[in-house]
Amino acid sequence: MGGYRHTTYNRALEISTDICIGCSHCMKVCPTEALRVFGGKAGIHADWCIDCGECYRVCPTRAIGVMDDDFKEIFNYRHRVLLVPSVFFAQFDRTVPRQKIFDIIGELGFTEVCTVEQSVDTLVDEINSYIEDADKPVISSFCPAIVRLIQVRFPSLVDNIMKLLPPIEITAQFYKKRYEREGMDCSEFGIFYLTPCIGKIAAVKSPVGGYKSPITGVINMDFFFNKVYLAYRQKIEITKSIIVNDQLSSKGVLYPTTGGESINISGRSLAVDGMKNSIDFLEALENEEIKNLDFLEIRACDESCAGGILSHRNRFLTAESLREFASKVPKEHNLILDYKKYCSAVVHMDRIEPRSMVKYDRDIEVALKKMESARRLRELFPGIDCGACGAPSCEALAEDVVKGQADINSCIFLRTVYEKRGEISLDEAVKIMESIWGKDRFSKNSD
Amino acid sequence: MKFQYSVEGGDFTMAGHASSQVKKSLKQLGIDSSIIKRVVVALYEAEVNIVAHAYRGVIDVDIESAGIKLKLTDEGPGIPDIEKAMTKGFSTASAAVREMGFGAGMGLPNIRDNSDRFTIDTVVNKGTVLSIEIDFK
Structure with missing residues (x-):
């Protein structure tokens, strides 16, 4: 592509040199010092980029592009499924009815919508049995930017990363298996993920731990919110119907908020959020200054996914909406047993390899x-x-x-x-x- | 490559500074993470020992292609009974020190177990010199 000169290791972020004004804001916030300014433009050192999106957040000219998939791609499939994270619903204030959001998603072209965190209840059980005989502390695999940060900056901790898939992948597996059982050919259905962050694009496109994602494409939540909200404001006519699988437990709704994961884990667990806090904590952990910790929930964004890079709303209001939403849903949902039945075998992944930042020379x-x-x-x-x-x-x-x-x-x-x-x-x-x-x-x- | 760090007795807020810096250099050199871990554990324990027991000390770090040499020289009370101090679980740390999570009594044996070569010289009422060597291969 013409204007782009550097792409990342995982191709989730890229800088458009046509738009970049070389202001160096991005360079100052990069947690792996992967950015430099030269010739009046910013460039990324691809091997060091962890796709956290801190640069995207501060770029004043929107020169940093996200390698999401073109929305039109969904129409390559007869059955078009959108996996929606609970933070998406929290982008809207309470006056926008949930059913209206689903109707608009259908009108925009999807034939089925599923909530991402419906796999959380099964995953939590798996985590609790996993940590029984794992090396402590077990570090959550939930946040892809953190997984990559550990690979690049804290290679000695890679074996502490939980070898269980994050909720999005389990949910995607669940639906893929369901469609296959129903006799659908894999060319007939496309599973799309609405992502609140850039790290998850990288995680889907080039996953770690010897895994291949069943997700067909990734839709940028910031882009999609605008599309849905515009349709809502313009009161577009609803002519199509959509299958809705909105099963969620309170556990699931809260999972992407800070503490929403660690609270479910037996033993001593901690929840850390924010890039700087995460780096400080991992540093101390690597020095073995922190003892007797069983589980570490750790996310790159302040307020976790409520503060996701592609979440446009104020992070505290988003987190508040999630908590309010959680208080209104039951503790369990009717798909939990099905998830247990069909997903227990697929939640495991292989060891994650370190990606060491060789600074000077291999010799x-x-x-x-x-x-x-x-x-x-x-x-x-x-x-x-x-x-x-x-x-x-x-x-x-x-x-x-x-x-x-x-x-x-x-x-x-x-x-x-x-x-x-x-x-x-x-x-x-x-x-x-x-x-x-x-x-x-x-x-x-x-x- | 040689570095030197000074350590003040009683300054727990700075304990771990030398091991963090050394860790950073070893990572940049691309040393295997399991070896880095041993260096960091040994150095951190030794560093905390100076903070917890001595008046002051100096850490000399020498990184070569074959391995790392650490020499920790302190002015302090010395160790009256080395054999006892080398026993797992033995600690002379005060209650206040233990409350901060230090002084579980694993110090010296843990340092020895993480070293390829380890020597200790101590003179009561004068100080202790700890030499730690860890090979990169």
Whole structure:
């Protein structure tokens, strides 16, 4: 695709260089320091990206695109199923009736709609038996951004990640099996997932743990909300009917909120949310500073999925709606037994492989030398992490210079020293800035 | 590559700083995570020992391609009965220290078990020197 120059490992995020203004906001929030600015545009280091979407959240020009599937793809199938997470319903205020939302989803083209968290009740039972003889703490596999964060930044913890599938995959398996039992050919039905986050797109497109997802395509929840809400506001006429499987228990509704998972687990469990909190906690866990913990619920977004990247509504209001919704549904639903019967065999996945961030070199002798040089360089840099060099921190710039991916003179402080000494001309200094931030920036506002 | 960290007795809020930094370097070098884990556990325990028992100390870290050498030198009371201190479950940590989750008495044997080579030199009323070596292969 024309305007896109870097795609990620999993192809869930990409930067459109046509739209990117090289503001560096994304670079500053990336938890794996996978972004740099060069030539006035941001670029992603694909192997380091964990698809958390923190960059997408802060991008002021919407230059970061989500690799969701084209909505029109659903019409390639006779039977078009949409798996809807409970956060979707929580995007609307209480005046919008649930049945109306289903009707509109049908009118937009789906033939059947199913709630994602109906598999939660079965999964919770599986988790409780799983943790009995697993290495502690068991880290939840629910949040795909966290799973990828652990693969990249905390490889020693990969074996603690629960080898059970997240609810969305179990629900998708359930319906796939149901249609197959009913004699439908797999070319006849398409199972689409309405996603509140970018990580889940990556999780469906390139899953971890030796697993292949039965999900046909992923629909962006932000995009779809607008479509549904517009139809609601315009009061479109409903001409089609849709099969609704809206079974949900209170457990299921609360599952994507913070604490909604850990509360169901026997033993000592904790719930952590937010990227920074998650990194701090995993750091401590890796240092073995945290003892006697049985289960860790951990999600990349503040307020978990209520604060999902593709959830447009205020996260606290979304979480409030979920709690209110949970208080109105029963503790159990009528599909629990069916899930037990058809899904127990499929909830397990294989070990997740680490994805180590090799910083310098695979040869340790070479790596050590480079690391030593980077350390000396870092002492020359000011340590204020201003980002004017196009790297997120002085440390990152030192690493880039040692790897031959950046110029030492990219540092505006160091360059000022050289300019003061007369070792670098104004022309050269301007050229360096232009190479990082693009020519245009230094030609406008000059009068 | 050599690093040095200083440790203050009683400063539990900073305990774990050296092990976190060393861990970061080892990860960047692409060292196997099971080896990193052993280094971190041994160093963290040893670091906390200085905080919990000594007045101050210095940690010298030397990372080479074959492995890591850690030397922890402290000024402190020393260990009067090494054999006892090397016994699993033995602890001289105070109740306040135990309350913070430290001083379960697993320190020294745990450090030894995670090391490839481990030596301890102690002089009562003077201090202790701990040498830990862990190979990368």
